[in-house]
Amino acid sequence: MRIWASALAIWAGLVLPAMAQTDPVFEARRAAQQIDMAGLALQDAKGAQDRVAALTQTVRAYESGLVALREGLRRAAIRQQAIQLELDARHEEVAQLLAVLVTMERSPETLLLLHPSGPVGTARSAMVLGEITPALQARAEALRSQLEEVALLHDLQVNAEQTLSDGLQGVQTARTALSQAISDRRDLPQRFAADADKLLQLLESSDTLEAFASGLTGLSADDALPPASNGFDQANGALPLPVQGVVLRKFQESDAAGITRPGMLLATAPQALVTTPDAATIRYLGPLLDYGNVIILEPAGDTLLVLAGMDQVFGSVGQVLPPGAPVGLMGGIDPKVTANGANLSEGGGSARTETLYIELRKANTPVDPAPWFRVRKE
Template sequence: MRSRPRSAEILGAMMAVERIEGPVMLVHPQGPLATARSGMMIADVAAGMQAEAARIGALARELAALRSLRETAVETLADGLSSLQDARAELSQAIADRRDLPPRVGDDETRMLALLNSVRTLQELATSLAERPSGASSDLPVFASARGRLELPVIGAILRRFGEADTAGINRPGLVMATEPGALVTAPWYGTVRYRGPLLDYGTVVLLEPGEGWLIVIAGLDAVYPRTGDVVAQGDALGMMPGGSVAGDEFVQAAPVAGRSETLYLELRQGGQAIDPADWFDLSGQRP
């Protein structure tokens, strides 16, 4: 009589073991009842692990979709940036071809190259150009009327003003500005492009003559649109700052891009002598 409850217990355990799949059918050292209990525990754990595996699989598929979407977005943005740069160049050329201004009047190229080879400083070059103006100033708006209200040629922040020394102790008679990479540079006033290209240690420059005896020096550009001798209007595109080609990762990593900047240098000269641009340009909103 006493053996019947024990037999029933063993029989129930064996029936439970038969319902358990896989390795849990292994016999537990403590007997069939312990085997059944451990099998049920493992079955519960397996169900939870299976659910977690399904969740992880869904996340992995979502991550793969996001990666694919990111790659597509980067390619689209890169194509858009390239198209924007091409459009800027085409727009500046269209403006140059259609504006109602005097025709191109340039220096003889051979004479200009000889002049560049003979000068050692920007002041020497500015003085030489002031002594032989382009002759187009009489057909342009009077430069003196723009005193105090000229727009800066690029959007940016002034790092150093007229005569302020840099970290190396070198001072220049102009403004140094920090700009965004690839920023568009425009003409502050109507004028004749006396020279465009590399100059001494200033990098790529544009020398703009807004009036007889005057010279606006804009240095640090990458691409320059007008040619030497072209007449430009106020606000016309002169070129672009370096850094306009953006890598794919920079579209999705905002912090490194935010820290990047380029440097533009701006001078104003009269009769070859540098004068403080702050008297002519609208510097409202800039630091003292």
């Protein structure tokens, strides 16, 4: 019976601990369903009364689904690799366990119980076998479960490739339709008319964002009109971020070069949609210094919200936007994903290649924007 004891010793502690509280297979499947629902929403948006709002929600749904699916597949790939490495490292032990199980299966139970020392030895053999067999069976079930999980994770990654492809195509279609719907829109209120000559002069004379924002407050504003938002100053962390992403650098936090800026930097996915956190008037949009495309919003009196680093910006100066209105798209190219998840195992933030700069100015003075928003940092 020493072979049974040896097998048990070899397999002590072989079962892998759970790698995460949430099942990556469940996460990936739920994300795939979200992408499918976004596809249905895209079809419904064609006949929506407010196509801009409907398409904005559709793009957001696609973005959330794609982020969740990539994360689920990334974790599935890590889980599969961990199980495979464990099994490879215990190849000898697995082979011994399988040999023991095969021997037990092929040998009659009466033969296994016989012992050369006679009836007493046989009785002892029966007792030992009765104790060891359930333990060996449990180890065999653990091995079977791991092998089935590896197969399930592999199939998930292969089958999700088409879902990812469909999602990337769908979100691009929705973005294009959204851009067209914004161009066709004529129902937004206009708070004031932009003075193109004054804006141009201000652009040419400003060498910093601070100088431009300070000069902007004195251009074309009609103080007789109420602010676009009545609750911006009382947001207290309730406002959504303008784009789906995570905080890369906080207010006045130095970057790798030691440079600090009076704003917050978000890491976002390529082509991510940027929206207004609250109702606001567009004070400026377009290229500005080295910030790329910039949109400056006025959500409340004496308050400017600067969003910088987009590839495209939507709207026109003087328009009053409702909360959640689209104002731009980030740059970059949506990453392609292979079935084996090779480019997903580098980390959850590996797909966030773009950055959006957020600066909040009150009375021409930058303040930390974080208290206004629901923020998270990886």
